[in-house]
Amino acid sequence: MTVKFLFQLFILSWQSLRANLFRSFLTTLGIIIGTTTIIIVVALGEGAKRDIEAQYSNMSVTTILVNAPATDGSPSKLSIDDIPLVKEIPTVAEAVPMLTGKVNIAAGDNTTNFSVVGTYADFAEVANLEFVSGAFFTQEDEDNHNKQAILGATVAEELYGSKTPDVIGETVILGKREFEIIGIAKYRGGAFGPVTIDESVFTPYSSAYRYVLGKNGKFSFNVNASSVETLPATMDALAVVLREAHNIGPSDTEDFRLRDMGATVASAQSSSATMAFLLGSVGFIVLLVGGIGIMNIMYVTVSERTKEIGVRKAIGAKDVYILTQFLFEAFILTAVGFVLGTIIAVGFYYLLLSFDLKIVFVWWSLPLSFVITFAVGMFFGYAPAKQAASLNPIDALRYE
């Protein structure tokens, strides 16, 4: 069979499908939906993955987050006094307290509501903060309870209409107290433990406690183990130290919670992967059903066109010509379904984007859905095509 012959056979298949346009469309509907599903599911999965990565991008895998669980009973004894004890554990590299609480933040005529984070000077290093202007406070500021503030990028934007305002030395009101702005942090996205960096104002721990948050602040701290290997031991040591410091008996429940960020990230990633797999399976099943749809309709077509097949054979069509023609029909149905499905997927993608859904288009979802779609289409198209090709011309001609 020459290329020209194949092309003409292809035209024949196309004409047959066109003669039954609406049915052809219905046949390919399953393929359309399946293709769309796979592409969108992959994009959603990637969006979720990126979202998780962004959320935890600032956390080192050696980080342990210590906070007070939401208890119904007595308040947690977790406090700043635990920090020196924790720092004595040999495998602890750093321990940074965070006292957080939402307060009104005002500058000039603008008032917004964001978190104030009271912390230590080493926070800047631990959280890898960078500055567009100014700098972080120092241990000295901490010791002197200086009323100094570093603004996150979003806070600066809300107050001054710019992520890089020239406001070092100016005053910002946190709650009811005036603080001096000494730094503007660079935009970075993501979170550090309970702190969303861009949406926070950082002050020395003691100043935040004394002047802004007091006992209303939520206290937690980040501990960095010296290495991944020492992480489990550090977790155990932390528990021991904190139980002792808080006078918790061996049978009493802890009033603190230790979260190993590495494990948290891993479990978040694995649950997003599971989700993507589940959704992907749905896409695959839809395609499978679409493929069965193609097979069904093609069987109907073959039996409807039994006579035609008989005529074609009587006037000289070889088995392989008939087979090829019907395979082409399956191919065209699949190809058209794939193209339409892709177009619809792109439409959906932009629609979901406009709803601010976390969705990221991934190029390999196209070849992926292409391969699956065609495998399914041709797999299910083959059996009826083979049946058509192997019809006995005498029986087929006699068929009414």
Place this chain on the structure above:
Amino acid sequence: MATKIISLEDVKKSYFIKSEEFSILKGINFDIEKGEFVSLMGPSGSGKSTLLNIIGALDKPTSGKYFIQEKLVSTLVSDQLADIRNRYIGFIFQNFNLIPTLSALDNVALPSFYAGKLVYERAKELLNMVGLSGRFNNRPNELSGGQRQRVAIARALINDPEFILADEPTGNLDSKTGREIIDLISSLKNKHGKTILMVTHDQNLSKITDRVIYLKDGRITNKKSL
């Protein structure tokens, strides 16, 4: 000596149903020579259809030999038979058997496509010849019965076959249209020197042919009364 186009030597055909043998054709011998217009007659159950299928290379005999132009056809396999049907035989059926989704022109050209040399010019000439000049793009359902049979005749001629096999070509037509179709088929012999084998029930039709082959109970008989 005239060329033999069709030659059957002791052709037999049996069917086995639950290991019981039903003999349909019990040894058929005849030749058809180039340019002959022969009619084949026989009552239902005489084995006429079976014989037609064998001559049309749609079926193979259980035993015996079948030659087209001295080429042994009875031993060929499926694809080779398709090739024989395509190049050597032009089929005209009782119920036209056109492809409903194709235009008249595409229907006529289709055998040439399967022969690997699609010839639209010749298809147009043939449609002109059978009197369907303005109907190239009409689908079969837009044509009358007589016009459909004309398309089928044009299709039968497209690959310039060795012989035409016409299976009750007027069976589905009224008598006037039937006569026109028979005139057209006769002209294929008279003007174009085609060899024709026509199956018919109609005594009057068989009279215009050169020779009549009678089939009864799976055998050729000389009795003209059936």
